[in-house]
Amino acid sequence: MRNIIAFPLLGLAVILQSSMVSQVRLISGYADLPLLMLAAWALQERVKSSWQWTAVACLMIGFVSSMPWPVIAIGYFGVIFMAQILQRRVWQAPLLAMFSVIFIGTLFIHLLSFVVLFALGTPLPFDDVIGMITLPSLLLNLLFSIPIYALMRDLAHWVYPLEEHE
Amino acid sequence: MNSRALQTTIIFLVVGGIIALSLGGFFGSASRQFSSVLIDAQTWFSSRFTGLQDFITAPRDIVSLRTRNAELETQVSQLQAQVIELQQRVNETEILAALVDFSRSNPESTYKAAAVIGRDPSPFLHYIIINRGSNDDIRRGMPVVTNQGLVGRIDAVIADAARVQLITDPASAVNVYLQNAETNAVAFGSVTGDISLDMISQSVTIESGDLILTSGLGGGFPSDLIIGQVVTIRNLEFELFQQATIQPAVDFTRLEIVLVITNFRPVDITPLEPLPSP
Numbered sequence: 001m002r003n004i005i006a007f008p009l010l011g012l013a014v015i016l017q018s019s020m021v022s023q024v025r026l027i028s029g030y031a032d033l034p035l036l037m038l039a040a041w042a043l044q045e046r047v048k049s050s051w052q053w054t055a056v057a058c059l060m061i062g063f064v065s066s067m068p069w070p071v072i073a074i075g076y077f078g079v080i081f082m083a084q085i086l087q088r089r090v091w092q093a094p095l096l097a098m099f100s101v102i103f104i105g106t107l108f109i110h111l112l113s114f115v116v117l118f119a120l121g122t123p124l125p126f127d128d129v130i131g132m133i134t135l136p137s138l139l140l141n142l143l144f145s146i147p148i149y150a151l152m153r154d155l156a157h158w159v160y161p162l163e164e165h166e
Numbered sequence: 167m168n169s170r171a172l173q174t175t176i177i178f179l180v181v182g183g184i185i186a187l188s189l190g191g192f193f194g195s196a197s198r199q200f201s202s203v204l205i206d207a208q209t210w211f212s213s214r215f216t217g218l219q220d221f222i223t224a225p226r227d228i229v230s231l232r233t234r235n236a237e238l239e240t241q242v243s244q245l246q247a248q249v250i251e252l253q254q255r256v257n258e259t260e261i262l263a264a265l266v267d268f269s270r271s272n273p274e275s276t277y278k279a280a281a282v283i284g285r286d287p288s289p290f291l292h293y294i295i296i297n298r299g300s301n302d303d304i305r306r307g308m309p310v311v312t313n314q315g316l317v318g319r320i321d322a323v324i325a326d327a328a329r330v331q332l333i334t335d336p337a338s339a340v341n342v343y344l345q346n347a348e349t350n351a352v353a354f355g356s357v358t359g360d361i362s363l364d365m366i367s368q369s370v371t372i373e374s375g376d377l378i379l380t381s382g383l384g385g386g387f388p389s390d391l392i393i394g395q396v397v398t399i400r401n402l403e404f405e406l407f408q409q410a411t412i413q414p415a416v417d418f419t420r421l422e423i424v425l426v427i428t429n430f431r432p433v434d435i436t437p438l439e440p441l442p443s444p
Contacts (some may be wrong), residue, residue: 014287015284017287018283018284018285018286018295019283019284019285019286022286022287022289023285025289028289028357028358028359029289030289032287034287046193060388061287064286064287064295065286065287065288065291065293065329066286066288066291066293066321066322066329067286067287067290067291069290072358084174099342108289113288113290117290117336117337120337121335121337122336123354123356124336124357124359125289125356128356128357128358129290129357132357132358133289133290133357137289
């Protein structure tokens with residue numbers, strides 16, 4: 001029942017992403033708050049609802065962004081899929097798993113965005129995309145991943161209390 | 167008069183005479199020494215009493231002072247918040263005044279002011295979200311401007327909000343007119359937010375600082391909206407067209423309030439475009 005917090009929390013994340021995070025730029029890149037939250041959520045051992053959370057986030061982001069929705073859906077679900085695989089295999093080092101997911105996930109989503117936008121006729125120089133958008137965004141995502149991970153871990157303890165879990 | 171009354175009278179006369187003589191300065195140094203002893207004694211008692219009074223009343227004063235200090239600090243923080251709020255209002259008022267001036271100087275168009283409330287979550291795209299939608303008669307394709315120049319056009323609309331594609335978006339292309347060179351060109355956005363000019367004929371001479379306006383060709387935007395100025399020119403002999411970079415008139419990083427031109431309907435010329443030959 002406490003999973004309902006996904007709606008206000010992800011709504012707040014999308015609002016913050018649109019109104020504040022997108023203004024904190026490093027060159028032309030910026031952090032992806034919903035991605036960080038979803039990845040950190042999917043990496044929590046107790047969490048069983050990461051797919052549902054991702055679906056909610058995709059709906060909200062798709063509503064705000066003009067990015068084609070397949071990019072959003074494939075990108076975010078792909079990252080969550082990867083996070084769940086890593087969560088089972090690298091569970092002893094959650095921060096390492098978080099860094100890995102964010103690193104590969106950011107590159108995956110940006111590559112997907114680049115390919116789809118390019119295919120739709122948007123002129124995107126690959127060098128500019130890598131140097132001005134992807135690498136700065138990657139750095140910001142890695143920087144923000146630690147506090148977001150800690151926040152989502154505490155939230156997972158609240159949503160899935162230990163006695164209920166056992 | 168009995169002897170007792172006579173004695174009292176004499177005492178009063180003597181004392182009164184002594185006082186009168188001392189006030190008249192006839193006792194000199196004796197009077198000064200006496201008075202200095204009195205003053206010293208009074209000072210000693212007074213200072214001791216003040217110290218004692220401070221000692222007794224000081225704790226109460228500190229408590230009251232701390233309370234007062236806390237009250238004043240609260241007031242200061244409230245006033246600082248008010249100052250910030252008022253500064254924001256002044257900024258908004260200045261922006262609105264500039265926009266009103268702009269709309270008065272362009273009476274042929276009707277405008278609707280809107281606040282910028284967000285940006286696209288993806289760094290690949292240059293879109294803003296405004297707080298006016300179909301409830302305010304905002305429609306897809308309407309141009310968006312500020313008093314400085316063209317911002318973009320409405321891309322999507324819901325009831326109380328709309329998404330605007332900026333002219334810096336990599337998918338944006340605007341037909342423009344170089345005023346000094348008297349020629350047409352196309353302004354393209356880019357992922358970095360820069361605007362570049364392309365499709366400038368090789369036979370035309372353009373210079374840095376040339377003003378760039380919308381041409382109105384294609385029916386997407388009204389004509390004569392300012393876009394910016396030419397900064398650098400790239401003219402290679404083996405290329406079909408010249409290119410140039412633009413310094414936009416609008417500061418796209420600080421967009422707060424924009425105007426939507428509501429009486430302009432874009433023309434869809436797609437049916438008129440020639441189909442690719444098989």
